[in-house]
Amino acid sequence: MSFKFIVKGGVDLKKLKVLIYAPIRFRNAEAEYILALSPRLTERNLELVIMGLPGKAVLKIAEQMGIRTESGFNFLSYNPLTLARTMLRFKKWLEQEQFEIIDIHRSEGFVLVNWLAKRLNPPPAIIRTRQDMRPARTDPINRWNYSNSDLIISSNQLLKEDLITRLNLDPEKLEVIYFGINSRKLEPQRSPEEWRKELGIEPNQPLVGLSARIARVKGHEYFLKAAEKISQELPRVKFMLSYRVIEPDCQFLNQLSKSPIKDKFFLFGPETLSKISLADLLNLCEVGVLSSVGSEASSRACLEWMALKKPVVATRVGVLPELVSQGETGYLVMPRDANGLAEAILKLLKNPERARKMGELGHKKFLANFTEEMMIEKTLQAFEQALQNRDKRLKSKRD
Numbered sequence: 001m002s003f004k005f006i007v008k009g010g011v012d013l014k015k016l017k018v019l020i021y022a023p024i025r026f027r028n029a030e031a032e033y034i035l036a037l038s039p040r041l042t043e044r045n046l047e048l049v050i051m052g053l054p055g056k057a058v059l060k061i062a063e064q065m066g067i068r069t070e071s072g073f074n075f076l077s078y079n080p081l082t083l084a085r086t087m088l089r090f091k092k093w094l095e096q097e098q099f100e101i102i103d104i105h106r107s108e109g110f111v112l113v114n115w116l117a118k119r120l121n122p123p124p125a126i127i128r129t130r131q132d133m134r135p136a137r138t139d140p141i142n143r144w145n146y147s148n149s150d151l152i153i154s155s156n157q158l159l160k161e162d163l164i165t166r167l168n169l170d171p172e173k174l175e176v177i178y179f180g181i182n183s184r185k186l187e188p189q190r191s192p193e194e195w196r197k198e199l200g201i202e203p204n205q206p207l208v209g210l211s212a213r214i215a216r217v218k219g220h221e222y223f224l225k226a227a228e229k230i231s232q233e234l235p236r237v238k239f240m241l242s243y244r245v246i247e248p249d250c251q252f253l254n255q256l257s258k259s260p261i262k263d264k265f266f267l268f269g270p271e272t273l274s275k276i277s278l279a280d281l282l283n284l285c286e287v288g289v290l291s292s293v294g295s296e297a298s299s300r301a302c303l304e305w306m307a308l309k310k311p312v313v314a315t316r317v318g319v320l321p322e323l324v325s326q327g328e329t330g331y332l333v334m335p336r337d338a339n340g341l342a343e344a345i346l347k348l349l350k351n352p353e354r355a356r357k358m359g360e361l362g363h364k365k366f367l368a369n370f371t372e373e374m375m376i377e378k379t380l381q382a383f384e385q386a387l388q389n390r391d392k393r394l395k396s397k398r399d
Helices: 029-043 057-064 080-097 110-117 140-147 157-167 192-199 220-233 252-257 278-282 300-307 338-350 352-369 372-398
Strands: 017-021 047-051 068-070 101-104 125-130 151-154 174-176 207-211 238-242 265-268 287-290 312-315 330-333
Touching: 017 029, 029 047, 029 057, 029 372, 047 057, 057 068, 080 110, 101 110, 101 372, 110 125, 110 140, 125 372, 140 157, 151 157, 151 372, 157 174, 174 372, 192 278, 207 220, 207 278, 207 300, 220 238, 220 252, 220 338, 238 278, 278 300, 287 300, 287 338, 300 312, 300 352, 312 338, 330 338, 338 352
Parallel strands: 017 047, 017 101, 047 068, 101 125, 125 151, 151 174, 207 238, 207 287, 238 265, 287 312, 312 330
Antiparallel strands: none
16 A cells, blocks of 8 residues: 655645654754654644653653654663563554554664564555764674665765665665755844844954854864964954853863963853844854864754855865855865864955855755755655555565
8 A cells, every 4th residue: 555645735645654763862963853854744644653762852842742752662672581572562562553654763773673564564664764974884684674674864965875885775765855944943033233232242243153062073173273273364253152062071161261262252052042042143143164073964053054144164074065065155174174164264254245145155055955845845755755665565575
């Protein structure tokens, strides 16, 4: 049995029942993707259940949104007896729920969920959604996992190509769906002039911003080194850091406290972000920076800068080269290259008209490729394709 959607008109012909398997411990990019996607899918008349770990942010927030959650199955246990009992209960639960699609977002428990789902009659379509730039394992079990999925969704083209090469997968079974944001939720509420006055930032003072959790992988130390170089050429420039989380193993704040330009930094954490919207904060800046040294399978921060018409200087990491067009919407530099980062930022600060045009082009690229609506439509199309692939697989087995 297959299900068709009229996706362009926004009307579903069938009410699909979908299980999203997401044992995610932290509110990371994977969690943000699910939390952005899920309410929009329920608006399209899909019945969703998000399965994850008890007490974790993704389930708590989903429940606040009115989305059904499930946390009663622990596939992360190392106790063989506990795991065996969990598998029996889970299979019985799947038989009762009769999901048409299971969308698996994490590798933990992937093989067990996939294997048990294959034993149902009829089996649901299995989708593996991957948003992790670390190399996928190439052991026989993981190869079976991926080759026996009906569709694989990757969050960027680089990740898709790596999975095809590493696991020898059929390219027809992989789809790229970029994370998308709703720009209507990112509209500044007040003018930059008003906020600058309130926050103690001088009028017309150039401001360069980095919006990310303070963590080693985000490369703040290289942004600081770049800022020191920029300050030598343009002493009036100041720098803004926006963050919601500080990871305990990151020493950046200690490094900043010892820097000769520490007074040139504005730090805006959770307390400030409860008073001023992120859009208003980012809108104060002339240039947006992503100095990451790894990860970035998807990048909400980059899209936020683009949606606000800001030119972006980013490292060649993960999805970032697919979002930023070199020399058109911003500049790309190698990770850990503080000098390259500084030179790219200086180019924009020294040529405000070029920066403005790049920001405009970035905004156009965002609207053409990376909106939340596009993410929803492509997800619905992927669900339909997964069901068709499942039906073909079952037919070939019968034949």
